[in-house]
Amino acid sequence: MAKKLCAACGKDFTPRPQARNQSYCSAPECQLERHRRWQKAKRQNDLKYREIDAEYRRAWAGAHVDYWEKYREENPDYAERNRQLQRQRNAKTRKVKVGRSLPGEPEFLLPSGRYQLIRIDSEGIANGNVWIVEISAIACATG
Numbered sequence: 001m002a003k004k005l006c007a008a009c010g011k012d013f014t015p016r017p018q019a020r021n022q023s024y025c026s027a028p029e030c031q032l033e034r035h036r037r038w039q040k041a042k043r044q045n046d047l048k049y050r051e052i053d054a055e056y057r058r059a060w061a062g063a064h065v066d067y068w069e070k071y072r073e074e075n076p077d078y079a080e081r082n083r084q085l086q087r088q089r090n091a092k093t094r095k096v097k098v099g100r101s102l103p104g105e106p107e108f109l110l111p112s113g114r115y116q117l118i119r120i121d122s123e124g125i126a127n128g129n130v131w132i133v134e135i136s137a138i139a140c141a142t143g
């Protein structure tokens with residue numbers, strides 16, 4: 001049987017005769033990576049899967065409300081890194097808002113169009129749920 005290179009770890013392996021087109025070796029971490037990539041592609045390409053998956057994760061989060069709080073307590077580096085990334089995203093958003101203004105226009109005027117709407121908690125941290133919304137300006141008061 002010809003050997004192949006694993007798509008995750010890059011080492012060569014002998015595919016099992018039962019599994020056609022096997023691209024990953026049987027190491028548990030490579031099988032986990034295979035599943036992770038499959039799930040990512042499925043979320044991108046399959047609307048029904050995405051809805052079911054999102055509903056499942058919402059239900060799981062509802063049943064484990066203190067999971068992320070505990071995780072952040074036990075992994076302060078992770079929490080700090082996330083805070084810094086969020087601050088960078090916040091700064092970027094502010095820059096865009098100010099940068100769009102033209103001479104004579106109010107400073108925060110946004111044109112009609114599609115926007116990403118992200119729910120932000122009292123600490124200014126986005127919670128990860130993103131809506132795409134369409135905003136049509138009807139009137140704009142100046143001054």
Ligand SMILES: [Zn+2]
Binds near residue numbers: 007009011
């Ligand atoms: Zn592998």
